Amino acid sequence: MNKANQISKSKNHTAVNIGSLEQLADHTLIHPVNKQLVVGKVFLKDITEATGSEISFNTLPPKTELSYFHFHEQNEETYMILKGSGDFQVDDDCFPISEGSVIRVAPKGIRCMRNTSEKAMIYIVVQSKEDSLQQYTTNDGGKIDYERKW
Amino acid sequence: MNKANQISKSKNHTAVNIGSLEQLADHTLIHPVNKQLVVGKVFLKDITEATGSEISFNTLPPKTELSYFHFHEQNEETYMILKGSGDFQVDDDCFPISEGSVIRVAPKGIRCMRNTSEKAMIYIVVQSKEDSLQQYTTNDGGKIDYERKW
Numbered sequence: 110m111n112k113a114n115q116i117s118k119s120k121n122h123t124a125v126n127i128g129s130l131e132q133l134a135d136h137t138l139i140h141p142v143n144k145q146l147v148v149g150k151v152f153l154k155d156i157t158e159a160t161g162s163e164i165s166f167n168t169l170p171p172k173t174e175l176s177y178f179h180f181h182e183q184n185e186e187t188y189m190i191l192k193g194s195g196d197f198q199v200d201d202d203c204f205p206i207s208e209g210s211v212i213r214v215a216p217k218g219i220r221c222m223r224n225t226s227e228k229a230m231i232y233i234v235v236q237s238k239e240d241s242l243q244q245y246t247t248n249d250g251g252k253i254d255y256e257r258k259w
Numbered sequence: 260m261n262k263a264n265q266i267s268k269s270k271n272h273t274a275v276n277i278g279s280l281e282q283l284a285d286h287t288l289i290h291p292v293n294k295q296l297v298v299g300k301v302f303l304k305d306i307t308e309a310t311g312s313e314i315s316f317n318t319l320p321p322k323t324e325l326s327y328f329h330f331h332e333q334n335e336e337t338y339m340i341l342k343g344s345g346d347f348q349v350d351d352d353c354f355p356i357s358e359g360s361v362i363r364v365a366p367k368g369i370r371c372m373r374n375t376s377e378k379a380m381i382y383i384v385v386q387s388k389e390d391s392l393q394q395y396t397t398n399d400g401g402k403i404d405y406e407r408k409w
Contacts, residue, residue, distance in 0.1 A: 161387030237311030
């Protein structure tokens with residue numbers, strides 16, 4: 110079950126709260142292909158009505174590894190490790206990861222990871238279409254005067 | 260200065276470590292437009308060689324607010340609050356945020372936020388082009404047998 114609560118919505122935004130990182134294990138979902146229960150994962154695209162990326166918060170229990178390698182067709186993935194430590198593998202390259210590690214993987218990269226620590230690994234994955242970003246940050250943004258409502 | 264260290268790289272990935280969330284304030288950069296020093300922010304696109312999103316880790320000190328409202332031309336933004344609490348505003352809608360809040364803002368949304376808590380607010384922003392994601396998650400990914408190197 111998805112424990113996210115919607116907190117605000119208008120034509121220009123959708124906001125939810127998924128709870129604290131320690132509560133991530135309360136989120137479960139049924140894997141759409143193999144129909145198995147997945148614990149400690151929440152996908153944000155549908156609940157925030159995003160159209161440019163699929164973001165997920167994920168939990169990997171202590172001393173466990175992802176059960177399979179995978180690749181993508183169109184999408185680049187960026188993994189951000191918030192808690193825990195272990196190893197990440199892309200193709201034949203295997204390297205240690207810990208809090209603050211950020212791994213950008215091209216679609217064809219064959220990837221897997223494991224948590225060798227005594228605590229749950231918590232990580233975020235951002236999936237976006239490779240080569241889709243045309244302009245960014247100050248080139249795409251603009252300041253504007255507006256009234257604060259707080 | 261950017262304290263990120265590259266930890267691994269191949270044709271299919273680039274991995275860095277930016278340090279723990281508590282060390283985020285060690286990251287500084289010069290704002291490309293107004294040339295002012297920005298403390299506690301690190302952009303990931305260039306250092307991870309990403310092409311589908313610009314991701315940043317950000318710090319907002321206790322009892323402070325962003326100094327201006329802004330909007331975007333092409334890009335959707337998703338804000339993820341990891342620590343701290345306060346308020347977020349999109350156009351005329353103002354709502355409370357805390358750990359676990361996720362806010363997706365359309366390009367035209369005029370946005371600002373403040374941290375009303377006694378600790379630093381830490382948040383991640385993902386910038387990606389609106390309507391750029393064509394397929395995602397299990398529709399875009401595929402399992403593959405591969406040898407673990409750990």
